[in-house]
Amino acid sequence: MIYLVLAVxxxxxxxxxxxxxxxxxxxxxxxxxxxxxxCTVFAALNTGAANFRIxxxxxxxxxxxxxxxxxxxxxxxxxxxxxxxxxxATFMKLGVLVPTLASIFLFKEQPTALQILGVxxxxxxxxxxxxxxxxxxxxxxxxxxxxxxxxxxxxxMAKVYEQYGDPMRKEQxxxxxxxxxxxxxxxxxxxxxxxxxxxxxxxxxxxxxPNYFSAIFLLRxxxxxxxxxxxxxxxxxxxxxxxxxxxxxxxxxLSKRQMLGLMVILTALVCLNF
Numbered sequence: 384m385i386y387l388v389l390a391v392x393x394x395x396x397x398x399x400x401x402x403x404x405x406x407x408x409x410x411x412x413x414x415x416x417x418x419x420x421x422c423t424v425f426a427a428l429n430t431g432a433a434n435f436r437i438x439x440x441x442x443x444x445x446x447x448x449x450x451x452x453x454x455x456x457x458x459x460x461x462x463x464x465x466x467x468x469x470x471x472a473t474f475m476k477l478g479v480l481v482p483t484l485a486s487i488f489l490f491k492e493q494p495t496a497l498q499i500l501g502v503x504x505x506x507x508x509x510x511x512x513x514x515x516x517x518x519x520x521x522x523x524x525x526x527x528x529x530x531x532x533x534x535x536x537x538x539x540m541a542k543v544y545e546q547y548g549d550p551m552r553k554e555q556x557x558x559x560x561x562x563x564x565x566x567x568x569x570x571x572x573x574x575x576x577x578x579x580x581x582x583x584x585x586x587x588x589x590x591x592x593p594n595y596f597s598a599i600f601l602l603r604x605x606x607x608x609x610x611x612x613x614x615x616x617x618x619x620x621x622x623x624x625x626x627x628x629x630x631x632x633x634x635x636x637l638s639k640r641q642m643l644g645l646m647v648i649l650t651a652l653v654c655l656n657f
Contacts, residue, residue, distance in 0.1 A: 387608055390600035390617055395624035396593035402633070404586035412572035413579040415456065417587025419565035422595040426558035438555065440548040444540060445559025451537040452564040453571070458530045466527055474527040474534075476509045479618040481535020482542060486610035490546065494611045501654030502611060504647055505619045512622070512644035538617075541602045542610045550606075557598055616655050619648045 408414045455475075462471035483502055486492045494502070544556050572579075605613050626645055629635040637645070 384608065386600045386606075387604040387613055387616060390597055390604050391620040391624060393593040393597035393600055394617065394621045395628065397590060397597060398621070398625045399628050399632075400586070400590045400593065404590060407582040408580070408586045410572075410577045410579065410583050411460070412568060412575060413577045413583040414587045414590070415453075416565060416568040416572050417579070417584050418591040418594055419452075419561050419568055421588050421591030422561040422598075423558065423565050425591070425595050426554055426561055430554040430558055436552065436555070438549050438552050440544070441552040441555040442559055444544050444548060445556045446563050448537065448540040448556075448560040449563025449565075450567065451533060451540065452560065453567045455530070455533045455537050457571075458526070458533055462526050462530050471527070471530065474531045476534075476618055476622065477506065478531050478534030478536075478538060479509075479614050480506065481532060482539035482614040483611050485539055486542060486614070490542065490610065492609050492611050494609060497654045498609075498612055501651045502615045504651035504654060505615045508619060508644050508647040508651060509622065511647065512641055538601075538614055539610075541598075542605045542614075544602065545605050553599070553602055557595070557602065560598065561595070612655050616652060619651055619655075623648045623652070 404414065459471060459475055462474070487494070540560075544553070548556055601613070601617060604617070608616075623645060626637070626641070630637060
């Protein structure tokens with residue numbers, strides 16, 4: 384359970400640092416590229432040259448996850464422009480459905496009735512918090528559905544590796560993930576001719592630290608906790624932590640809907656962990 388808690392805290396720190404970084408950085412791809420460079424170097428150092436082996440599952444699954452990492456970011460930015468922040472954030476977070484359902488039907492995990500209730504409450508809370516009545520209506524647009532699927536597929540790669548990968552090569556799997564994402568991101572930033580600034584470098588490094596640890600801790604968490612529980616807890620607890628941080632540090636005010644949604648999240652967390 385400690386790995387799941389650390390994964391949640393790391394993920395929340397990514398969101399918080401990215402929020403702070405928006406004030407100083409305007410080149411998203413450049414900042415993201417620096418983040419991936421840092422994560423790649425850190426993963427390489429933790430793996431160590433002596434421990435590197437040509438291992439197909441680490442390379443293959445790492446390449447797939449690296450592509451999904453960057454694809455998810457691009458899709459999220461695209462959907463924000465086309466469908467607004469509310470719908471984009473909602474469908475991205477609803478990606479938790481993919482690993483949750485896959486864990487039940489593909490990996491034959493059997494959560495308790497209370498934990499199933501927690502999963503349901505989690506999904507309800509995500510939609511409830513992000514949907515503001517009278518602002519936007521939900522439409523099943525292709526771009527949003529693709530965002531949900533890609534986000535969910537990115538999350539489930541940790542469970543896939545835990546099932547089929549070499550347990551001794553977890554750091555190597557993370558290394559290939561960030562290496563591929565870094566190469567693709569640098570290429571895309573070069574294609575768009577984004578100039579990198581000192582602020583981009585600084586923000587990228589600060590974001591890279593919790594980003595690396597959120598990936599490695601989640602990978603370890605699914606080894607000890609049912610994936611159906613791990614992913615739902617990871618998603619809703621991150622939302623709760625970032626919401627609380629927004630109130631405490633950024634002086635955000637919660638609407639009645641958000642406060643009620645936060646209470647539902649806390650209830651879901653209790654159900655998921657019994």
